Amino acid sequence: MKIWLVGMYGIVASTAITGAMAIQKGLVDKTGVVTSMEEFKEIEKYVPFSFQFGGHEIRLLEGTSYDAALYHWKELRHYPREILDSVKEDLKKIKAKKGTALNCGSGIDEFGKISTLEQEGLKLSEIVERVVEDLRKFKDEDTVVINVASTEPVAKYSEEYHGSLEGFERMIDEDKREYITASMIYAYAALKLGIPYGNFTPSAGSSIPALKELAIKNNVPHAGNDGKTGETLVKTTLAPMFSYRKLKVLGWMSYNILGDYDGMVLNHQDNKESKVISKDSTLEKTLGYSPYTITDIKFFPSLYDNKIAFDFIHFQGFLGRKMKMYFTWDGIDAILAAPLVLDIARLLLFAKKKGVKGVVKEMAFFFKSPMETDVMNTHLQYSNLVSWFKSLA
Ligand SMILES: NC(=O)c1ccc[n+]([C@@H]2O[C@H](COP(=O)([O-])OP(=O)(O)OC[C@H]3O[C@@H](n4cnc5c(N)ncnc54)[C@H](O)[C@@H]3O)[C@@H](O)[C@H]2O)c1
Structure with a gap:
Protein backbone atom coordinates (compact mmCIF):
# COMPACT_ATOMS: atom_id res chain seq x y z
CA MET A 1 0.00 0.00 0.00
CA LYS A 228 -2.94 7.29 22.12
CA THR A 229 0.61 6.25 22.79
CA GLY A 230 1.84 7.15 26.26
CA GLU A 231 0.44 8.66 29.40
CA THR A 232 -3.15 8.64 28.11
CA LEU A 233 -2.80 4.99 27.12
CA VAL A 234 -1.82 4.14 30.69
CA LYS A 235 -4.53 6.41 32.10
CA THR A 236 -7.36 4.86 30.09
CA THR A 237 -6.09 1.36 30.84
CA LEU A 238 -5.65 1.96 34.56
CA ALA A 239 -8.69 4.16 35.30
CA PRO A 240 -11.17 1.32 34.59
CA MET A 241 -9.51 -0.67 37.39
CA PHE A 242 -10.80 1.88 39.92
CA SER A 243 -14.29 1.57 38.42
CA TYR A 244 -14.21 -2.27 38.42
CA ARG A 245 -13.48 -2.22 42.19
CA LYS A 246 -15.91 0.64 42.93
CA LEU A 247 -13.07 2.84 44.12
CA LYS A 248 -13.70 6.55 43.71
CA VAL A 249 -11.06 8.64 41.95
CA LEU A 250 -10.94 12.02 43.71
CA GLY A 251 -8.19 13.65 41.73
CA TRP A 252 -5.70 12.87 38.97
CA MET A 253 -2.67 14.98 38.23
CA SER A 254 -0.71 14.43 35.02
CA TYR A 255 2.44 16.41 34.41
CA ASN A 256 4.15 15.76 31.09
CA ILE A 257 7.61 16.92 30.04
CA LEU A 258 9.07 16.44 26.58
CA GLY A 259 11.56 17.97 24.17
CA ASP A 260 11.93 18.06 20.36
CA TYR A 261 9.76 20.02 17.94
CA ASP A 262 6.56 18.53 19.28
CA GLY A 263 7.43 19.81 22.77
CA MET A 264 8.54 23.16 21.39
CA VAL A 265 5.29 23.63 19.46
CA LEU A 266 3.20 22.44 22.42
CA ASN A 267 4.97 24.95 24.65
CA HIS A 268 2.93 27.63 22.89
CA GLN A 269 -0.37 28.16 24.69
CA ASP A 270 -2.51 28.24 21.52
CA ASN A 271 -1.05 24.98 20.17
CA LYS A 272 -1.04 23.35 23.63
CA GLU A 273 -4.72 23.97 24.25
CA SER A 274 -5.89 21.31 21.77
CA LYS A 275 -3.60 18.72 23.33
CA VAL A 276 -4.67 19.41 26.92
CA ILE A 277 -8.35 19.22 25.96
CA SER A 278 -7.65 15.96 24.18
CA LYS A 279 -5.82 14.46 27.18
CA ASP A 280 -8.23 15.76 29.85
CA SER A 281 -11.53 14.61 28.40
CA THR A 282 -10.48 10.95 28.40
CA LEU A 283 -10.63 10.55 32.16
CA GLU A 284 -14.15 11.86 32.55
CA LYS A 285 -15.33 9.61 29.75
CA THR A 286 -13.53 6.55 31.14
CA LEU A 287 -14.82 6.95 34.70
CA GLY A 288 -18.25 8.39 33.94
CA TYR A 289 -17.68 11.33 36.31
CA SER A 290 -15.14 14.15 36.57
CA PRO A 291 -12.57 13.98 39.31
CA TYR A 292 -10.41 17.02 39.98
CA THR A 293 -7.67 17.09 37.33
CA ILE A 294 -4.45 18.93 36.63
CA THR A 295 -2.97 18.31 33.20
CA ASP A 296 0.08 20.12 31.94
CA ILE A 297 2.68 19.72 29.23
CA LYS A 298 6.02 21.51 29.46
CA PHE A 299 8.97 21.77 27.12
CA PHE A 300 12.16 20.13 28.42
CA PRO A 301 14.70 20.42 25.55
CA SER A 302 17.35 17.90 26.57
CA LEU A 303 14.81 15.04 26.69
CA TYR A 304 14.22 15.40 22.98
CA ASP A 305 11.65 12.70 22.06
CA ASN A 306 11.82 11.03 25.45
CA LYS A 307 8.47 11.88 27.04
CA ILE A 308 8.09 11.58 30.80
CA ALA A 309 4.76 11.75 32.57
CA PHE A 310 4.36 11.94 36.33
CA ASP A 311 0.90 10.97 37.49
CA PHE A 312 -0.58 11.22 40.96
CA ILE A 313 -3.97 9.63 41.67
CA HIS A 314 -5.91 10.27 44.83
CA PHE A 315 -8.69 7.76 45.40
CA GLN A 316 -11.17 6.74 48.06
CA GLY A 317 -12.04 3.25 49.25
CA PHE A 318 -14.14 1.42 51.84
CA LEU A 319 -15.12 3.44 54.92
CA GLY A 320 -14.09 6.66 53.19
CA ARG A 321 -10.38 5.92 53.45
CA LYS A 322 -8.28 7.99 51.03
CA MET A 323 -5.31 6.33 49.29
CA LYS A 324 -2.74 7.32 46.69
CA MET A 325 -1.07 5.96 43.64
CA TYR A 326 1.84 7.41 41.70
CA PHE A 327 3.33 6.32 38.40
CA THR A 328 6.01 7.53 36.07
CA TRP A 329 5.81 6.81 32.36
CA ASP A 330 9.12 7.09 30.58
CA GLY A 331 8.55 6.48 26.87
CA ILE A 332 10.15 7.26 23.54
CA ASP A 333 7.31 8.92 21.71
CA ALA A 334 8.24 8.08 18.14
N1 LIG B 1 3.69 9.51 20.60
C1 LIG B 1 3.72 10.51 19.76
O1 LIG B 1 4.75 10.87 19.27
C2 LIG B 1 2.44 11.22 19.42
C3 LIG B 1 1.27 10.79 20.02
C4 LIG B 1 0.08 11.43 19.68
C5 LIG B 1 0.08 12.45 18.77
N2 LIG B 1 1.25 12.87 18.23
C6 LIG B 1 1.17 14.01 17.32
O2 LIG B 1 1.80 13.65 16.09
C7 LIG B 1 2.33 14.84 15.49
C8 LIG B 1 3.76 14.61 15.07
O3 LIG B 1 4.59 14.40 16.19
P1 LIG B 1 6.17 14.41 16.01
O4 LIG B 1 6.73 14.09 17.33
O5 LIG B 1 6.55 13.65 14.81
O6 LIG B 1 6.41 15.97 15.75
P2 LIG B 1 7.54 16.64 14.87
O7 LIG B 1 7.56 18.06 15.27
O8 LIG B 1 8.82 15.88 14.92
O9 LIG B 1 6.98 16.49 13.38
C9 LIG B 1 5.98 17.30 12.85
C10 LIG B 1 6.36 17.60 11.43
O10 LIG B 1 5.25 18.25 10.81
C11 LIG B 1 5.74 19.29 9.98
N3 LIG B 1 4.64 20.22 9.79
C12 LIG B 1 4.17 21.15 10.68
N4 LIG B 1 3.11 21.76 10.17
C13 LIG B 1 2.89 21.24 8.93
C14 LIG B 1 1.95 21.46 7.92
N5 LIG B 1 0.99 22.35 8.10
N6 LIG B 1 2.04 20.74 6.77
C15 LIG B 1 3.02 19.80 6.59
N7 LIG B 1 3.94 19.54 7.53
C16 LIG B 1 3.89 20.24 8.70
C17 LIG B 1 6.93 19.85 10.73
O11 LIG B 1 7.78 20.54 9.87
C18 LIG B 1 7.55 18.57 11.31
O12 LIG B 1 8.52 18.03 10.45
C19 LIG B 1 2.14 15.96 16.51
O13 LIG B 1 0.97 16.69 16.22
C20 LIG B 1 1.96 15.21 17.80
O14 LIG B 1 1.23 15.95 18.77
C21 LIG B 1 2.42 12.27 18.52
Whole structure:
Protein backbone atom coordinates (compact mmCIF):
# COMPACT_ATOMS: atom_id res chain seq x y z
CA MET A 1 0.00 0.00 0.00
CA LYS A 2 0.95 3.66 -0.27
CA ILE A 3 0.93 6.01 2.71
CA TRP A 4 0.96 9.78 2.31
CA LEU A 5 2.27 11.39 5.49
CA VAL A 6 1.44 15.02 6.28
CA GLY A 7 4.47 16.16 8.31
CA MET A 8 6.73 13.67 6.54
CA TYR A 9 10.03 14.92 7.97
CA GLY A 10 8.86 14.85 11.59
CA ILE A 11 10.14 12.23 14.01
CA VAL A 12 6.99 10.08 14.07
CA ALA A 13 6.80 10.01 10.26
CA SER A 14 10.49 9.32 9.70
CA THR A 15 10.56 6.59 12.33
CA ALA A 16 7.48 4.97 10.73
CA ILE A 17 9.13 5.04 7.28
CA THR A 18 12.48 3.73 8.58
CA GLY A 19 10.77 0.99 10.59
CA ALA A 20 8.51 -0.11 7.74
CA MET A 21 11.48 -0.36 5.36
CA ALA A 22 13.57 -2.25 7.92
CA ILE A 23 10.75 -4.74 8.57
CA GLN A 24 10.23 -5.21 4.83
CA LYS A 25 13.91 -6.08 4.47
CA GLY A 26 13.63 -8.58 7.34
CA LEU A 27 16.08 -6.64 9.52
CA VAL A 28 13.78 -6.28 12.52
CA ASP A 29 10.62 -7.98 13.74
CA LYS A 30 7.15 -6.48 14.11
CA THR A 31 7.17 -5.82 17.85
CA GLY A 32 4.85 -2.86 18.52
CA VAL A 33 2.75 -3.44 15.38
CA VAL A 34 -0.79 -4.24 16.56
CA THR A 35 -1.94 -5.61 13.19
CA SER A 36 0.82 -8.24 13.29
CA MET A 37 -0.96 -10.01 16.16
CA GLU A 38 -2.77 -13.31 15.73
CA GLU A 39 -6.19 -11.58 16.05
CA PHE A 40 -5.51 -9.61 12.87
CA LYS A 41 -3.74 -12.27 10.83
CA GLU A 42 -6.40 -12.09 8.08
CA ILE A 43 -5.24 -8.56 7.24
CA GLU A 44 -2.33 -10.00 5.27
CA LYS A 45 -4.86 -11.16 2.65
CA TYR A 46 -6.17 -7.62 2.13
CA VAL A 47 -3.29 -5.30 3.06
CA PRO A 48 0.07 -7.08 3.06
CA PHE A 49 2.86 -5.51 5.09
CA SER A 50 4.42 -3.62 2.19
CA PHE A 51 4.62 0.16 1.96
CA GLN A 52 5.58 3.05 -0.27
CA PHE A 53 5.63 6.59 1.11
CA GLY A 54 5.08 10.17 0.05
CA GLY A 55 4.06 13.27 1.94
CA HIS A 56 3.78 17.00 2.55
CA GLU A 57 6.17 19.15 4.57
CA ILE A 58 6.90 22.79 5.28
CA ARG A 59 10.58 22.37 6.27
CA LEU A 60 13.76 20.99 4.75
CA LEU A 61 12.17 20.67 1.33
CA GLU A 62 15.56 20.54 -0.34
CA GLY A 63 16.30 17.33 1.62
CA THR A 64 14.98 13.78 1.60
CA SER A 65 13.41 11.43 4.09
CA TYR A 66 16.92 10.16 4.85
CA ASP A 67 18.13 13.63 5.91
CA ALA A 68 15.11 13.95 8.21
CA ALA A 69 15.61 10.49 9.73
CA LEU A 70 19.34 11.12 10.22
CA TYR A 71 18.66 14.46 11.91
CA HIS A 72 16.26 12.86 14.41
CA TRP A 73 18.53 9.85 14.89
CA LYS A 74 21.49 12.08 15.79
CA GLU A 75 19.42 13.85 18.42
CA LEU A 76 17.86 10.77 19.96
CA ARG A 77 19.63 7.56 18.82
CA HIS A 78 16.30 5.84 19.35
CA TYR A 79 17.23 2.66 17.41
CA PRO A 80 20.48 1.03 16.23
CA ARG A 81 22.32 3.07 13.57
CA GLU A 82 22.69 -0.04 11.35
CA ILE A 83 18.93 0.04 10.78
CA LEU A 84 19.12 3.53 9.32
CA ASP A 85 22.20 2.71 7.23
CA SER A 86 20.55 -0.35 5.76
CA VAL A 87 17.52 1.60 4.50
CA LYS A 88 19.46 4.72 3.50
CA GLU A 89 19.05 4.26 -0.28
CA ASP A 90 15.28 3.67 0.05
CA LEU A 91 14.84 6.76 2.20
CA LYS A 92 16.86 8.93 -0.17
CA LYS A 93 14.27 8.31 -2.88
CA ILE A 94 11.47 9.73 -0.71
CA LYS A 95 10.98 13.50 -1.02
CA ALA A 96 8.23 15.63 0.45
CA LYS A 97 6.07 18.07 -1.47
CA LYS A 98 5.55 21.61 -0.26
CA GLY A 99 2.49 21.87 2.01
CA THR A 100 0.40 24.57 3.61
CA ALA A 101 0.61 25.92 7.17
CA LEU A 102 -2.51 28.07 7.14
CA ASN A 103 -3.55 28.96 10.71
CA CYS A 104 -1.10 26.52 12.29
CA GLY A 105 -0.46 28.84 15.25
CA SER A 106 2.58 30.52 16.73
CA GLY A 107 4.28 27.21 17.56
CA ILE A 108 5.59 26.68 14.05
CA ASP A 109 7.49 30.00 14.21
CA GLU A 110 10.00 27.96 16.22
CA PHE A 111 10.99 26.12 13.03
CA GLY A 112 12.71 29.22 11.67
CA LYS A 113 12.56 29.09 7.89
CA ILE A 114 9.50 27.39 6.49
CA SER A 115 8.25 27.08 2.91
CA THR A 116 4.54 27.00 2.26
CA LEU A 117 2.14 27.27 -0.65
CA GLU A 118 0.61 30.47 0.77
CA GLN A 119 4.03 32.14 0.60
CA GLU A 120 3.67 31.86 -3.19
CA GLY A 121 0.75 34.29 -2.97
CA LEU A 122 -1.84 31.66 -3.97
CA LYS A 123 -5.55 32.02 -3.33
CA LEU A 124 -7.12 29.49 -0.96
CA SER A 125 -8.70 27.61 -3.86
CA GLU A 126 -5.28 27.38 -5.55
CA ILE A 127 -3.63 26.07 -2.37
CA VAL A 128 -6.32 23.41 -2.09
CA GLU A 129 -5.90 22.52 -5.75
CA ARG A 130 -2.11 22.11 -5.36
CA VAL A 131 -2.57 19.76 -2.40
CA VAL A 132 -5.21 17.79 -4.32
CA GLU A 133 -2.88 17.58 -7.36
CA ASP A 134 0.03 16.24 -5.27
CA LEU A 135 -2.21 13.52 -3.89
CA ARG A 136 -3.76 12.74 -7.24
CA LYS A 137 -0.32 12.14 -8.76
CA PHE A 138 0.74 9.87 -5.91
CA LYS A 139 -2.36 7.85 -5.20
CA ASP A 140 -3.49 4.46 -6.38
CA GLU A 141 -6.40 2.30 -5.24
CA ASP A 142 -4.45 1.30 -2.11
CA THR A 143 -3.47 4.70 -0.69
CA VAL A 144 -4.15 6.22 2.76
CA VAL A 145 -3.30 9.71 4.10
CA ILE A 146 -2.14 10.04 7.72
CA ASN A 147 -1.70 13.40 9.44
CA VAL A 148 1.43 13.44 11.62
CA ALA A 149 2.12 17.18 11.33
CA SER A 150 2.60 19.53 14.28
CA THR A 151 -0.44 20.15 16.46
CA GLU A 152 -2.50 23.15 15.39
CA PRO A 153 -4.38 25.49 17.73
CA VAL A 154 -8.06 24.74 18.34
CA ALA A 155 -9.76 25.78 15.09
CA LYS A 156 -12.23 28.66 15.17
CA TYR A 157 -15.50 26.80 14.52
CA SER A 158 -17.88 28.36 12.04
CA GLU A 159 -21.28 26.76 11.54
CA GLU A 160 -21.55 28.58 8.22
CA TYR A 161 -18.29 27.23 6.77
CA HIS A 162 -17.66 24.00 8.73
CA GLY A 163 -21.23 22.85 9.24
CA SER A 164 -21.82 21.55 5.71
CA LEU A 165 -19.84 20.54 2.65
CA GLU A 166 -21.55 23.26 0.61
CA GLY A 167 -20.43 25.88 3.17
CA PHE A 168 -16.90 24.48 3.29
CA GLU A 169 -16.51 24.64 -0.49
CA ARG A 170 -17.99 28.15 -0.51
CA MET A 171 -15.40 29.15 2.11
CA ILE A 172 -12.68 27.92 -0.26
CA ASP A 173 -14.17 29.73 -3.27
CA GLU A 174 -14.62 32.98 -1.30
CA ASP A 175 -11.05 32.76 0.07
CA LYS A 176 -12.19 32.93 3.71
CA ARG A 177 -8.83 31.58 4.81
CA GLU A 178 -9.19 32.70 8.42
CA TYR A 179 -11.70 29.87 8.96
CA ILE A 180 -9.62 27.01 7.57
CA THR A 181 -6.58 25.23 9.00
CA ALA A 182 -3.97 23.24 7.13
CA SER A 183 -5.19 19.93 8.57
CA MET A 184 -8.67 20.57 7.14
CA ILE A 185 -7.17 21.22 3.71
CA TYR A 186 -5.22 17.94 3.71
CA ALA A 187 -8.26 16.00 5.00
CA TYR A 188 -10.51 17.60 2.39
CA ALA A 189 -8.08 16.74 -0.42
CA ALA A 190 -7.85 13.10 0.69
CA LEU A 191 -11.58 12.57 1.12
CA LYS A 192 -12.40 14.38 -2.13
CA LEU A 193 -10.15 11.91 -3.97
CA GLY A 194 -11.68 8.93 -2.14
CA ILE A 195 -8.53 8.31 -0.06
CA PRO A 196 -9.03 7.10 3.54
CA TYR A 197 -7.70 9.60 6.09
CA GLY A 198 -6.31 9.06 9.60
CA ASN A 199 -5.61 11.92 11.99
CA PHE A 200 -2.82 11.08 14.44
CA THR A 201 -2.89 14.63 15.84
CA PRO A 202 -5.39 16.61 17.92
CA SER A 203 -5.82 19.10 15.04
CA ALA A 204 -9.27 19.41 13.46
CA GLY A 205 -8.53 17.28 10.37
CA SER A 206 -11.62 15.44 9.17
CA SER A 207 -13.61 15.95 12.39
CA ILE A 208 -15.75 18.90 11.24
CA PRO A 209 -19.28 18.13 9.99
CA ALA A 210 -18.48 19.29 6.44
CA LEU A 211 -15.72 16.74 6.03
CA LYS A 212 -17.70 13.97 7.70
CA GLU A 213 -20.37 14.68 5.09
CA LEU A 214 -17.77 14.47 2.31
CA ALA A 215 -16.51 11.11 3.62
CA ILE A 216 -20.01 9.64 3.56
CA LYS A 217 -20.75 11.15 0.15
CA ASN A 218 -17.57 9.67 -1.36
CA ASN A 219 -17.75 6.34 0.54
CA VAL A 220 -14.45 6.88 2.34
CA PRO A 221 -13.52 5.67 5.85
CA HIS A 222 -11.65 8.00 8.20
CA ALA A 223 -10.49 7.89 11.83
CA GLY A 224 -8.87 10.06 14.53
CA ASN A 225 -8.00 12.03 16.56
CA ASP A 226 -4.64 12.14 18.33
CA GLY A 227 -2.66 8.92 18.70
CA LYS A 228 -2.94 7.29 22.12
CA THR A 229 0.61 6.25 22.79
CA GLY A 230 1.84 7.15 26.26
CA GLU A 231 0.44 8.66 29.40
CA THR A 232 -3.15 8.64 28.11
CA LEU A 233 -2.80 4.99 27.12
CA VAL A 234 -1.82 4.14 30.69
CA LYS A 235 -4.53 6.41 32.10
CA THR A 236 -7.36 4.86 30.09
CA THR A 237 -6.09 1.36 30.84
CA LEU A 238 -5.65 1.96 34.56
CA ALA A 239 -8.69 4.16 35.30
CA PRO A 240 -11.17 1.32 34.59
CA MET A 241 -9.51 -0.67 37.39
CA PHE A 242 -10.80 1.88 39.92
CA SER A 243 -14.29 1.57 38.42
CA TYR A 244 -14.21 -2.27 38.42
CA ARG A 245 -13.48 -2.22 42.19
CA LYS A 246 -15.91 0.64 42.93
CA LEU A 247 -13.07 2.84 44.12
CA LYS A 248 -13.70 6.55 43.71
CA VAL A 249 -11.06 8.64 41.95
CA LEU A 250 -10.94 12.02 43.71
CA GLY A 251 -8.19 13.65 41.73
CA TRP A 252 -5.70 12.87 38.97
CA MET A 253 -2.67 14.98 38.23
CA SER A 254 -0.71 14.43 35.02
CA TYR A 255 2.44 16.41 34.41
CA ASN A 256 4.15 15.76 31.09
CA ILE A 257 7.61 16.92 30.04
CA LEU A 258 9.07 16.44 26.58
CA GLY A 259 11.56 17.97 24.17
CA ASP A 260 11.93 18.06 20.36
CA TYR A 261 9.76 20.02 17.94
CA ASP A 262 6.56 18.53 19.28
CA GLY A 263 7.43 19.81 22.77
CA MET A 264 8.54 23.16 21.39
CA VAL A 265 5.29 23.63 19.46
CA LEU A 266 3.20 22.44 22.42
CA ASN A 267 4.97 24.95 24.65
CA HIS A 268 2.93 27.63 22.89
CA GLN A 269 -0.37 28.16 24.69
CA ASP A 270 -2.51 28.24 21.52
CA ASN A 271 -1.05 24.98 20.17
CA LYS A 272 -1.04 23.35 23.63
CA GLU A 273 -4.72 23.97 24.25
CA SER A 274 -5.89 21.31 21.77
CA LYS A 275 -3.60 18.72 23.33
CA VAL A 276 -4.67 19.41 26.92
CA ILE A 277 -8.35 19.22 25.96
CA SER A 278 -7.65 15.96 24.18
CA LYS A 279 -5.82 14.46 27.18
CA ASP A 280 -8.23 15.76 29.85
CA SER A 281 -11.53 14.61 28.40
CA THR A 282 -10.48 10.95 28.40
CA LEU A 283 -10.63 10.55 32.16
CA GLU A 284 -14.15 11.86 32.55
CA LYS A 285 -15.33 9.61 29.75
CA THR A 286 -13.53 6.55 31.14
CA LEU A 287 -14.82 6.95 34.70
CA GLY A 288 -18.25 8.39 33.94
CA TYR A 289 -17.68 11.33 36.31
CA SER A 290 -15.14 14.15 36.57
CA PRO A 291 -12.57 13.98 39.31
CA TYR A 292 -10.41 17.02 39.98
CA THR A 293 -7.67 17.09 37.33
CA ILE A 294 -4.45 18.93 36.63
CA THR A 295 -2.97 18.31 33.20
CA ASP A 296 0.08 20.12 31.94
CA ILE A 297 2.68 19.72 29.23
CA LYS A 298 6.02 21.51 29.46
CA PHE A 299 8.97 21.77 27.12
CA PHE A 300 12.16 20.13 28.42
CA PRO A 301 14.70 20.42 25.55
CA SER A 302 17.35 17.90 26.57
CA LEU A 303 14.81 15.04 26.69
CA TYR A 304 14.22 15.40 22.98
CA ASP A 305 11.65 12.70 22.06
CA ASN A 306 11.82 11.03 25.45
CA LYS A 307 8.47 11.88 27.04
CA ILE A 308 8.09 11.58 30.80
CA ALA A 309 4.76 11.75 32.57
CA PHE A 310 4.36 11.94 36.33
CA ASP A 311 0.90 10.97 37.49
CA PHE A 312 -0.58 11.22 40.96
CA ILE A 313 -3.97 9.63 41.67
CA HIS A 314 -5.91 10.27 44.83
CA PHE A 315 -8.69 7.76 45.40
CA GLN A 316 -11.17 6.74 48.06
CA GLY A 317 -12.04 3.25 49.25
CA PHE A 318 -14.14 1.42 51.84
CA LEU A 319 -15.12 3.44 54.92
CA GLY A 320 -14.09 6.66 53.19
CA ARG A 321 -10.38 5.92 53.45
CA LYS A 322 -8.28 7.99 51.03
CA MET A 323 -5.31 6.33 49.29
CA LYS A 324 -2.74 7.32 46.69
CA MET A 325 -1.07 5.96 43.64
CA TYR A 326 1.84 7.41 41.70
CA PHE A 327 3.33 6.32 38.40
CA THR A 328 6.01 7.53 36.07
CA TRP A 329 5.81 6.81 32.36
CA ASP A 330 9.12 7.09 30.58
CA GLY A 331 8.55 6.48 26.87
CA ILE A 332 10.15 7.26 23.54
CA ASP A 333 7.31 8.92 21.71
CA ALA A 334 8.24 8.08 18.14
CA ILE A 335 8.96 4.43 18.97
CA LEU A 336 5.48 4.13 20.46
CA ALA A 337 3.75 6.10 17.73
CA ALA A 338 5.44 4.90 14.51
CA PRO A 339 4.01 1.35 14.38
CA LEU A 340 0.52 2.72 15.08
CA VAL A 341 0.77 4.92 11.99
CA LEU A 342 1.25 1.73 9.95
CA ASP A 343 -1.60 -0.01 11.82
CA ILE A 344 -4.04 2.86 11.29
CA ALA A 345 -3.17 3.03 7.58
CA ARG A 346 -3.60 -0.73 7.12
CA LEU A 347 -6.92 -0.85 8.97
CA LEU A 348 -8.31 2.14 7.08
CA LEU A 349 -7.43 0.53 3.78
CA PHE A 350 -8.97 -2.73 5.01
CA ALA A 351 -12.11 -0.76 5.95
CA LYS A 352 -12.26 0.80 2.48
CA LYS A 353 -11.93 -2.60 0.84
CA LYS A 354 -14.82 -3.83 2.98
CA GLY A 355 -17.06 -0.92 1.92
CA VAL A 356 -16.92 0.92 5.26
CA LYS A 357 -17.56 4.66 4.95
CA GLY A 358 -17.49 7.58 7.39
CA VAL A 359 -15.93 7.58 10.86
CA VAL A 360 -14.60 4.14 11.88
CA LYS A 361 -15.56 4.33 15.56
CA GLU A 362 -14.15 0.86 16.18
CA MET A 363 -10.65 2.29 15.64
CA ALA A 364 -11.03 4.36 18.84
CA PHE A 365 -8.40 2.07 20.39
CA PHE A 366 -5.68 4.07 18.62
CA PHE A 367 -6.81 7.56 19.68
CA LYS A 368 -6.94 9.90 22.66
CA SER A 369 -10.02 11.73 21.34
CA PRO A 370 -11.79 9.19 19.14
CA MET A 371 -14.51 10.62 16.95
CA GLU A 372 -18.19 9.81 17.54
CA THR A 373 -17.74 7.54 20.53
CA ASP A 374 -17.39 7.96 24.27
CA VAL A 375 -15.68 4.57 24.72
CA MET A 376 -12.30 5.52 26.22
CA ASN A 377 -11.66 2.36 28.25
CA THR A 378 -8.73 0.68 26.46
CA HIS A 379 -9.97 -2.83 27.32
CA LEU A 380 -13.36 -2.19 25.70
CA GLN A 381 -11.76 -0.39 22.77
CA TYR A 382 -9.49 -3.34 22.07
CA SER A 383 -12.33 -5.81 22.23
CA ASN A 384 -14.47 -3.59 19.92
CA LEU A 385 -11.61 -3.37 17.42
CA VAL A 386 -11.05 -7.13 17.33
CA SER A 387 -14.80 -7.89 17.02
CA TRP A 388 -15.18 -5.33 14.22
CA PHE A 389 -12.18 -6.71 12.35
CA LYS A 390 -13.29 -10.33 12.70
CA SER A 391 -16.82 -9.50 11.61
CA LEU A 392 -15.48 -8.10 8.32
CA ALA A 393 -12.42 -10.25 7.60
N1 LIG B 1 3.69 9.51 20.60
C1 LIG B 1 3.72 10.51 19.76
O1 LIG B 1 4.75 10.87 19.27
C2 LIG B 1 2.44 11.22 19.42
C3 LIG B 1 1.27 10.79 20.02
C4 LIG B 1 0.08 11.43 19.68
C5 LIG B 1 0.08 12.45 18.77
N2 LIG B 1 1.25 12.87 18.23
C6 LIG B 1 1.17 14.01 17.32
O2 LIG B 1 1.80 13.65 16.09
C7 LIG B 1 2.33 14.84 15.49
C8 LIG B 1 3.76 14.61 15.07
O3 LIG B 1 4.59 14.40 16.19
P1 LIG B 1 6.17 14.41 16.01
O4 LIG B 1 6.73 14.09 17.33
O5 LIG B 1 6.55 13.65 14.81
O6 LIG B 1 6.41 15.97 15.75
P2 LIG B 1 7.54 16.64 14.87
O7 LIG B 1 7.56 18.06 15.27
O8 LIG B 1 8.82 15.88 14.92
O9 LIG B 1 6.98 16.49 13.38
C9 LIG B 1 5.98 17.30 12.85
C10 LIG B 1 6.36 17.60 11.43
O10 LIG B 1 5.25 18.25 10.81
C11 LIG B 1 5.74 19.29 9.98
N3 LIG B 1 4.64 20.22 9.79
C12 LIG B 1 4.17 21.15 10.68
N4 LIG B 1 3.11 21.76 10.17
C13 LIG B 1 2.89 21.24 8.93
C14 LIG B 1 1.95 21.46 7.92
N5 LIG B 1 0.99 22.35 8.10
N6 LIG B 1 2.04 20.74 6.77
C15 LIG B 1 3.02 19.80 6.59
N7 LIG B 1 3.94 19.54 7.53
C16 LIG B 1 3.89 20.24 8.70
C17 LIG B 1 6.93 19.85 10.73
O11 LIG B 1 7.78 20.54 9.87
C18 LIG B 1 7.55 18.57 11.31
O12 LIG B 1 8.52 18.03 10.45
C19 LIG B 1 2.14 15.96 16.51
O13 LIG B 1 0.97 16.69 16.22
C20 LIG B 1 1.96 15.21 17.80
O14 LIG B 1 1.23 15.95 18.77
C21 LIG B 1 2.42 12.27 18.52
